[in-house]
Amino acid sequence: MKSLYSVILAGGSGTRFWPLSRTRRPKQLLALTGDESMVRLTQRRLDALVPRERRLVLTNAQQADAVVHELGELIDPTHVLREPIARDTAAAAVLGALAVRALDPDGVMAVLAADHVIEPAAVFADAIARAAEVAAASPTLVTFGIRPDHPATGYGYIERGDAAATDGFHAVQSFKEKPDRATAERYVAAGNYLWNSGIFVWKASTLLDLAADFIPETLAALEPLVTPDDPFPSADALRPAFERLDKISVDYGILERAPRVEVLEAPFQWDDVGAWSAIEDHLPRDAGGNAVRGLAHLTSTRNTTVFGDGDHLVATIGVEDLVIVHTPDATLVAHKRNAQDIKAVVDALRERGLDDRL
Amino acid sequence: MKSLYSVILAGGSGTRFWPLSRTRRPKQLLALTGDESMVRLTQRRLDALVPRERRLVLTNAQQADAVVHELGELIDPTHVLREPIARDTAAAAVLGALAVRALDPDGVMAVLAADHVIEPAAVFADAIARAAEVAAASPTLVTFGIRPDHPATGYGYIERGDAAATDGFHAVQSFKEKPDRATAERYVAAGNYLWNSGIFVWKASTLLDLAADFIPETLAALEPLVTPDDPFPSADALRPAFERLDKISVDYGILERAPRVEVLEAPFQWDDVGAWSAIEDHLPRDAGGNAVRGLAHLTSTRNTTVFGDGDHLVATIGVEDLVIVHTPDATLVAHKRNAQDIKAVVDALRERGLDDRL
Numbered sequence: 121m122k123s124l125y126s127v128i129l130a131g132g133s134g135t136r137f138w139p140l141s142r143t144r145r146p147k148q149l150l151a152l153t154g155d156e157s158m159v160r161l162t163q164r165r166l167d168a169l170v171p172r173e174r175r176l177v178l179t180n181a182q183q184a185d186a187v188v189h190e191l192g193e194l195i196d197p198t199h200v201l202r203e204p205i206a207r208d209t210a211a212a213a214v215l216g217a218l219a220v221r222a223l224d225p226d227g228v229m230a231v232l233a234a235d236h237v238i239e240p241a242a243v244f245a246d247a248i249a250r251a252a253e254v255a256a257a258s259p260t261l262v263t264f265g266i267r268p269d270h271p272a273t274g275y276g277y278i279e280r281g282d283a284a285a286t287d288g289f290h291a292v293q294s295f296k297e298k299p300d301r302a303t304a305e306r307y308v309a310a311g312n313y314l315w316n317s318g319i320f321v322w323k324a325s326t327l328l329d330l331a332a333d334f335i336p337e338t339l340a341a342l343e344p345l346v347t348p349d350d351p352f353p354s355a356d357a358l359r360p361a362f363e364r365l366d367k368i369s370v371d372y373g374i375l376e377r378a379p380r381v382e383v384l385e386a387p388f389q390w391d392d393v394g395a396w397s398a399i400e401d402h403l404p405r406d407a408g409g410n411a412v413r414g415l416a417h418l419t420s421t422r423n424t425t426v427f428g429d430g431d432h433l434v435a436t437i438g439v440e441d442l443v444i445v446h447t448p449d450a451t452l453v454a455h456k457r458n459a460q461d462i463k464a465v466v467d468a469l470r471e472r473g474l475d476d477r478l
Numbered sequence: 479m480k481s482l483y484s485v486i487l488a489g490g491s492g493t494r495f496w497p498l499s500r501t502r503r504p505k506q507l508l509a510l511t512g513d514e515s516m517v518r519l520t521q522r523r524l525d526a527l528v529p530r531e532r533r534l535v536l537t538n539a540q541q542a543d544a545v546v547h548e549l550g551e552l553i554d555p556t557h558v559l560r561e562p563i564a565r566d567t568a569a570a571a572v573l574g575a576l577a578v579r580a581l582d583p584d585g586v587m588a589v590l591a592a593d594h595v596i597e598p599a600a601v602f603a604d605a606i607a608r609a610a611e612v613a614a615a616s617p618t619l620v621t622f623g624i625r626p627d628h629p630a631t632g633y634g635y636i637e638r639g640d641a642a643a644t645d646g647f648h649a650v651q652s653f654k655e656k657p658d659r660a661t662a663e664r665y666v667a668a669g670n671y672l673w674n675s676g677i678f679v680w681k682a683s684t685l686l687d688l689a690a691d692f693i694p695e696t697l698a699a700l701e702p703l704v705t706p707d708d709p710f711p712s713a714d715a716l717r718p719a720f721e722r723l724d725k726i727s728v729d730y731g732i733l734e735r736a737p738r739v740e741v742l743e744a745p746f747q748w749d750d751v752g753a754w755s756a757i758e759d760h761l762p763r764d765a766g767g768n769a770v771r772g773l774a775h776l777t778s779t780r781n782t783t784v785f786g787d788g789d790h791l792v793a794t795i796g797v798e799d800l801v802i803v804h805t806p807d808a809t810l811v812a813h814k815r816n817a818q819d820i821k822a823v824v825d826a827l828r829e830r831g832l833d834d835r836l
Contacts, residue, residue: 417826419816420819434809434811437812437820438812438816439800446809453792468775
């Protein structure tokens with residue numbers, strides 16, 4: 121489809137991959153699961169579908185240079201929108217839609233998170249193309265739902281309704297916030313609830329029409345700043361408008377209220393790789409269940425993930441269920457069951473004044 | 479006592495403190511238990527008893543420069559004997575005794591390992607002084623025995639016999655090689671067996687007279703090389719003689735056959751700190767039983783020893799019973815119960831061609 125644009129949201133920060141991820145080197149810039157960074161893999165997944173001139177990136181002003189550098193030849197460096205301050209995903213979606221519409225009044229956009237693992241790429245691209253056909257043909261917001269394999273409490277859920285006109289697509293009955301455990305179990309048992317992947321496809325004009333209805337202040341603040349002559353205003357130009365915006369997610373601000381939302385159950389593997397303990401699923405493992413990146417020597421070691429750096433040697437003896445991450449100025453040794461607690465550790469390190477390690 | 483000399487045996491190599499200890503930086507050069515290296519602490523323990531001009535060091539040619547550098551102002555750098563090749567402790571004891579006798583025909587020598595932890599220093603010095611009185615007054619070899627607190631299989635034992643003339647000293651009934659577990663348990667239950675600490679005091683001439691009787695070839699090979707004009711022959715000068723020597727320990731070659739050997743039960747704390755897991759006994763521990771050197775941040779962590787280096791941060795979450803050692807080019811994460819297995823790991827690393835980390 122000649123009017124399909126990709127809009128990668130690459131503004132995430134987060135501390136869950138400390139010490140490898142840092143304030144200035146967030147998860148999407150890391151090569152956690154392969155030889156290339158997650159943001160590069162995200163862009164390359166649509167290599168065949170979206171040519172360079174239709175690739176957009178939305179990030180924050182602090183990370184923009186690093187993101188542009190990382191994407192390198194994959195993008196046009198002028199096709200980058202820099203949010204001056206974080207205002208959640210509704211503002212980002214509107215800003216991206218305004219830029220796409222400025223480039224192409226009929227533009228359809230695929231909104232992609234920069235830090236998910238999705239495979240195989242060809243299946244994903246095919247699903248995006250199918251969603252783009254639906255979105256181009258009608259004022260429909262298309263979401264991608266992931267069939268849950270456990271009652272996760274860390275994702276929002278999409279309640280699937282009746283079958284839609286196009287094969288495989290269903291109407292969305294409702295969006296559900298992150299549930300408690302019992303509710304999540306009920307969702308999974310019911311069978312018609314899917315995880316909300318945060319991947320969306322819509323026509324830019326569809327999204328903007330809905331924004332006019334549901335978040336008119338956001339649209340009014342941003343619309344004058346994005347024009348066909350200047351589709352990518354600078355962070356400085358955006359700042360006064362952003363300072364007036366409320367923090368609203370696109371799910372809450374638009375999707376939950378939109379009359380035509382459809383969901384396609386993802387035919388691809390999807391993982392948002394939320395913690396160190398999830399990395400092992402994307403690395404080769406030895407007979408003992410160990411996954412190693414870098415230079416390591418494991419003895420009597422089981423179910424342990426080692427992330428080394430460069431030429432530094434990590435040797436283990438007699439340990440199990442650990443995540444070991446070595447970087448030049450900080451090393452983490454954590455039990456996998458505690459991999460979620462890294463945020464608290466990072467907070468504590470900040471309180472100790474160790475900001476140069478964060 | 480004006481004729482008391484210290485002879486530190488600082489030739490140990492070993493891999494048990496890898497990755498902190500290296501081929502060129504053995505255990506005795508490390509500050510494992512305090513702010514100073516073990517060899518410096520060894521020498522300083524006798525500060526008040528043995529002045530600088532009566533301090534000798536016996537090491538191997540490869541480590542000599544590092545040992546001399548480490549001891550610094552504590553020793554006269556010319557008072558160092560460099561063994562060209564390792565020939566066990568009988569040759570070392572004879573060489574040391576020849577040097578002491580060349581300096582002082584009545585010299586009494588305290589033979590000390592460079593890598594033991596002994597406290598308090600004043601109690602140790604007092605015990606050495608008492609032993610030196612006994613050794614000066616008669617042709618007696620004095621050994622120090624350690625009251626066992628468990629049936630260790632890693633030490634030789636001294637069977638204590640009848641009380642000797644001087645209060646606290648006993649005749650040695652026999653020396654026992656490192657026992658198996660059952661034998662060790664019998665020794666401990668019997669009550670009159672002590673660990674052989676490897677600390678000895680004797681008159682140089684006494685040791686040399688016994689060497690003439692029991693290991694005459696060793697004495698004959700070395701005696702011509704050590705003279706009052708040149709008490710500290712070079713490694714090159716010693717090499718032809720050393721190449722002819724058998725490998726014999728002083729225990730086997732002399733002590734087990736000598737007619738007058740006495741043992742003094744050590745009134746001091748003694749630990750040969752044989753593995754990483756033994757280090758914690760010499761470091762302050764927090765309420766969770768953790769011992770930390772360097773920069774670390776421990777969360778939900780118990781009974782774990784962290785040896786950092788410099789400014790590198792080690793963070794742990796949810797682990798217990800680990801030894802974590804960080805050095806600039808290698809990091810070890812080992813369960814304490816496996817701390818003894820480091821030798822095998824080092825051997826494996828050598829086979830992998832990682833000699834630059836050893």
